[in-house]
Amino acid sequence: MADERFYQNTGPYTVQDLAALCGATLGENVDPNQIIMDVAPLHKANTGHISCLHNPKYIEQFKTTKASACLVSIDYAQYAPEGVAVLLASRPYRAYGQVAALFYPPLKRGGGVSPQAAVHSTAKIGKNCYIGPFAVIEEDAIIGDGCEIEANTVIGSGVELGKECLISANVTISHALLGKRVVVKPGARIGQKGFGFHMDESGHLNIPQLGRVIIGDDVEVGANTTIDRGAEADTIIGCGTRIDNLVQIAHNVQIGENCVMVAQSGVAGSTQLGRFVVVAGQVGIAGHLSVGDGAKIAAQSGVMRDIAKGETVAGYPSVSVRDWHRQTIALKKLGEKGN
Amino acid sequence: MADERFYQNTGPYTVQDLAALCGATLGENVDPNQIIMDVAPLHKANTGHISCLHNPKYIEQFKTTKASACLVSIDYAQYAPEGVAVLLASRPYRAYGQVAALFYPPLKRGGGVSPQAAVHSTAKIGKNCYIGPFAVIEEDAIIGDGCEIEANTVIGSGVELGKECLISANVTISHALLGKRVVVKPGARIGQKGFGFHMDESGHLNIPQLGRVIIGDDVEVGANTTIDRGAEADTIIGCGTRIDNLVQIAHNVQIGENCVMVAQSGVAGSTQLGRFVVVAGQVGIAGHLSVGDGAKIAAQSGVMRDIAKGETVAGYPSVSVRDWHRQTIALKKLGEKGN
């Protein structure tokens, strides 16, 4: 399926191999040695492909898929068309992700340090790193083993990257310490001076921004996202957190582990998010607030107060999602009545 | 008018030349050989300038303009001051655009491939291309004839550009196929991995993103805009579509021909827009939705349902613009009454 100009298929694999990889159980009468060539979505799959039913709304596609094999939960396995090798998985989409990553592992760039990169003599570059043309590594930066730093990216003086980070092209990082396996997509800006100044009638006076950005292991930072360094404290992104494109994270913000921030959302200065918080697209969170573990914030919400652990909020200003639905319905009725 | 440091005026032209170019008709008693030196807005124009009345709200400026010539629709021609050469056009602003582009055609960069660019030996570069210093063209990329690729831009391996594309400075493109005459403004990111993962209590597992970005002819992509590649399917931008700055387009989104997306708007994954859809500034459109041909979405709307062909919506959550006005008025009254 995947365009060979951009992706390399490492297959084929047997059904048995794939089931073992992702912890799936083979259905009755499945030949464990059946050969699978590729992954594909249900409606596009064909002979030799493995697919996945991960959402009941696609059950009709499942019933008619031409895939040779399919990952499915036990609840829906009965709907498999005849001849499809069923792989039972408790979390079929997660299993599919593992299988797809086996067929198409991330491509590692070889070639070492480009002679066209500008690497300062005091920078420490780990083993097996790739550094692309016109990348700049400044004084005393420390790059962990197996890092890839793509073309035209600038790593500022003193910055540290843990092992196996992937820093895409045209990125800027300064005043920051990154963990292991951090992925930074193209154009992200990390560690620049935050928006800190004193304002009065005589104009604005800068307050020096003297903190850092600390990013945990396995974080992903989206394209053209901006993360300012701390003013006094540090800006902190917890391990495993995923940040989408065009997100703004202001100075001193602390984000816990495994949070999700969808595109174009923003967090103002000094706000703290717990673990597993989900911030949907275009949400704005005001400064100096606290958002509890597992809280969920609906798209475009404007958060102006603390949010408790596990709470789901929506609206502007944000309220509980239940209240927001009530308000939306009430306003709708009012609009109909009033005219 | 235009600053000579940045623009080159190719004039002068005769009134007759300009009328022929844009399909305008000369008014009565207009000397077809009258010389026009430059373009200018009504209130700044002077002798030798051609201007344009494209909005009735500027009719007072029209009545007193010092321009030597003016493009105007027949409905307003009667208000032309004495001595102004009238050029009658059914769409005066469009005609003005054509005239202005004659005086100030886009400047083409000469100079071929910079010796300071990093062009891979397997990349195919068309005829008459410009490739700026520190641009990077990776393996097997194909660059069409007459393309301009400015400084510090990175074109990833396997990417194809049709002829006469203009890729501005500091852009990143990967996993993408572009049509002809595509304009990409500075800092845009096209083709990076989308925001796809499976989330549960054990953390996030990436789902490999195996699609591409397909961009049609004559598309424009704004500065610092981000367009993620597809997960399984492709992300598609139809011919002639205009995308403004800081726009987010997620994986698998399909946008039809001649759409307009204004700055800071965003479309979540797998949503489809028809043809001639207008998405105003800071709009958010949720994932897996369908927006019909010719639909219009007002600024800052939050779209959470499908939108029918030709519909105009506003609000959060978005409703028909008529309902939105009613709700806004009702809420205003309620606020006044309640206090």
Added chain:
Amino acid sequence: MADERFYQNTGPYTVQDLAALCGATLGENVDPNQIIMDVAPLHKANTGHISCLHNPKYIEQFKTTKASACLVSIDYAQYAPEGVAVLLASRPYRAYGQVAALFYPPLKRGGGVSPQAAVHSTAKIGKNCYIGPFAVIEEDAIIGDGCEIEANTVIGSGVELGKECLISANVTISHALLGKRVVVKPGARIGQKGFGFHMDESGHLNIPQLGRVIIGDDVEVGANTTIDRGAEADTIIGCGTRIDNLVQIAHNVQIGENCVMVAQSGVAGSTQLGRFVVVAGQVGIAGHLSVGDGAKIAAQSGVMRDIAKGETVAGYPSVSVRDWHRQTIALKKLGEKGN
């Protein structure tokens, strides 16, 4: 306090030195020759540190701070713990900014013009400039004395920078004239073509964008922010204005002196802002509007009408902040009643 990998402390200084710098008065019994080593926030400060009480909500931290000295207004000086050297200041936070900037002045890059930069032979580079590797300075650009232009930044042909500008890495500037001491953070895009075209059923026709961007002295432009050049007139940013990250400023916008635009806000074409206007995060301002001096616009507001001098507005569409509070409360009540 500050990480030595990123910051250099120029101290120590005497209390007397610091008071003189920021115009503070020493409290009773303060030894003017007491030595101060560093700055720190109240709750982190220790012996040898100077801190600051700038917000009454931190008064408990003030009462127990271990700082050796503290900037405070006369109203709260009585709460200073015993032994803390009190420096009385009418605006303690501003004074603190001055003191912190003494300890940690902005680091100037030495090294002159990198041999790896591409500086056109017709460009004029002032004295004592720094130009980083892979920076590009195009034809006829004029760079003022003492400017720093970091790696991978592109300064287009004809652009002028006043003295002592700091242009960070991976920035693109074209068609622009900048004043003195302008700070541009990484990834900002200044001077690209605006979003100007004529749209009808036959598709979009570009209107040539023939203006410039004019930026006054002491302006700061945030990371990945976009400022389009004017179409006929210029896009103008007044002296002292502070623009945060990911902000969109469309063609022909005029912003007065000392305004503040917080992250992810946007201003559509031809709108004018007066002096000292504050635009909070994620605000959208429609085109062709006028916003008076000293107006304040609350976060996420959608501004669709002119705003008077000194007015504070909120909401979508924006109304006076008083009306917005009334509407929010009325809607809340309605939601509770209606269910």
